[in-house]
Amino acid sequence: MKLEVFIFMYIATVLFWIIAVILVGSALLVVTLRNIVHSALALIAVFAMAAGIYLLLNAEFIAIVQILIYAGAVTILILFALMLTRTVNLAFNSNPTNRLSAAAVVICVIVGAAIVYAVTSSTHAVSNVASNTSQLPPGINNVVRIGQLLYSPTDYSYVLPFEIASLVLLVAIVGAIVIGRED
Amino acid sequence: MGLTLTHFLVLGAILFSIGLYGALSKHNAVAVLMGIEIMLNAVVITMVAFSAYNAVPKYAGLLTGQIFGIFIITVAAAEAAVALAMVIAIYRKRNTVDVSDIDMMKW
Numbered sequence: 001m002k003l004e005v006f007i008f009m010y011i012a013t014v015l016f017w018i019i020a021v022i023l024v025g026s027a028l029l030v031v032t033l034r035n036i037v038h039s040a041l042a043l044i045a046v047f048a049m050a051a052g053i054y055l056l057l058n059a060e061f062i063a064i065v066q067i068l069i070y071a072g073a074v075t076i077l078i079l080f081a082l083m084l085t086r087t088v089n090l091a092f093n094s095n096p097t098n099r100l101s102a103a104a105v106v107i108c109v110i111v112g113a114a115i116v117y118a119v120t121s122s123t124h125a126v127s128n129v130a131s132n133t134s135q136l137p138p139g140i141n142n143v144v145r146i147g148q149l150l151y152s153p154t155d156y157s158y159v160l161p162f163e164i165a166s167l168v169l170l171v172a173i174v175g176a177i178v179i180g181r182e183d
Numbered sequence: 184m185g186l187t188l189t190h191f192l193v194l195g196a197i198l199f200s201i202g203l204y205g206a207l208s209k210h211n212a213v214a215v216l217m218g219i220e221i222m223l224n225a226v227v228i229t230m231v232a233f234s235a236y237n238a239v240p241k242y243a244g245l246l247t248g249q250i251f252g253i254f255i256i257t258v259a260a261a262e263a264a265v266a267l268a269m270v271i272a273i274y275r276k277r278n279t280v281d282v283s284d285i286d287m288m289k290w
Contacts, residue, residue, distance in 0.1 A: 009185045016186055020194050027198055027221055031205035036214060043217055050224050057191065057235040062227070062252050069256055074220060074263050081213050081267040085274040087281075094211070098283060101208035108207070112200030119192040145246055146253070158250055165257045172261030180268035182275070 016056055023049035036095040040078050047071040061143045191232035198225035212270045212280045216263065223259045227252040 026045035033039045047070040054063035097104075119125055140148075150162050198221060205218025234248025274280050 013186055016190060020190075023194070024197055024201070027201040030217055030221065031201055031208075036211055039214060039217060043220065046221060047224065050228060053191070053194070053228055054231055056186070057231050059231045059235065059249050059252070062231060062249055062256075065253065065256055066224075066227075069260055070220070070224070074260060077263055077267050078213060078217065078220075081216075081270055084271050085213065085280045087274075087279060095214050096210045097208045098210055101204075104204050104207035108200040108204040111203060112196050115196035115199065116193055119196065120189055140244075142246075142249075145244065146249060149246060149250055150253075156245070161254060165254055168258060168261055172264050176264045176268040179265065179272050 012056060015052070019049050019052040019056070023053065034093045034095055036082060037079070039095055040075060040082060043078070044071050044075050047075065059142060061146050188232055188236040191236075192229060195225045195229035195232065198222075198228065210281050210283060212273075212282050212285070213267070215282060216266055216270075220259065220263065223255060227255050230255065 023046060026042045026049065029042040030039045030046060033042060047066060051063040051066040051071070054060075054066060149157050151157065151159065153159055202218045202221030202223075202225060205221060206215050207218075209215050209218065230248040230252045232248070234246055234252075270280055273285055277285065279285070
């Protein structure tokens with residue numbers, strides 16, 4: 001193995017562990033912090049670290065979209081909703097759990113353990129077969145390839161789902177205005 | 184040494200479980216939405232990981248997982264907008280965002 005490849009793999013692994021620890025830690029902060037505005041701020045860290053994970057997976061376009069839409073727009077929406085629906089004093093446990101939260105912990109541990117078992121050690125585990133990183137053709141980067149897949153009308157592409165997605169967004173905008181309107 | 188598909192899949196599973204806990208155990212409807220957003224992000228991480236570690240060389244350039252991720256992000260943004268509008272509308276009518284108190288459709 002060449003030295004550059006080795007160093008690159010080493011850096012990627014170290015970055016993965018740093019990002020993964022911050023990601024899981026801030027996700028735990030989102031569900032455990034007692035002030036709900038602090039939870040929303042920890043959510044920004046979750047989204048930003050997820051963008052780092054996409055960069056490690058050679059998905060530059062999704063990383064940028066993640067920063068723009070999630071860390072930008074969705075968290076602002078959530079913070080506005082929190083601002084408009086303030087019922088209790090924020091400093092005093094504004095993010096309480098219901099009385100079945102212990103059962104929820106058990107359910108989540110079971111679900112997580114089942115997924116981890118399914119992907120790692122069951123007989124049909126996918127990680128046994130998939131090992132090689134996919135390579136794009138030379139001269140075509142991630143964004144170019146996604147553009148070809150989304151827009152080109154002749155190639156194998158996703159033109160129709162893309163148009164339907166724009167219709168979904170239009171319906172969501174109209175629906176949000178109609179639902180949120182004062183009568 | 185080196186990253187494998189399992190790293191990313193286990194990370195997605197852990198993140199999904201944390202989001203599931205948030206969605207199941209919170210009183211505030213906005214906190215439930217935050218849990219759902221974390222779960223959607225875990226699914227996108229899994230999809231993109233499958234796209235990057237492709238078992239079939241024939242489909243390597245198709246980036247199906249990343250396209251799926253883009254559509255998941257689109258639908259999640261639409262869902263967040265509509266759901267938060269509903270939260271605000273319910274707050275205006277009933278002066279609460281506690282999901283335990285919103286039981287108009289409970290028989």
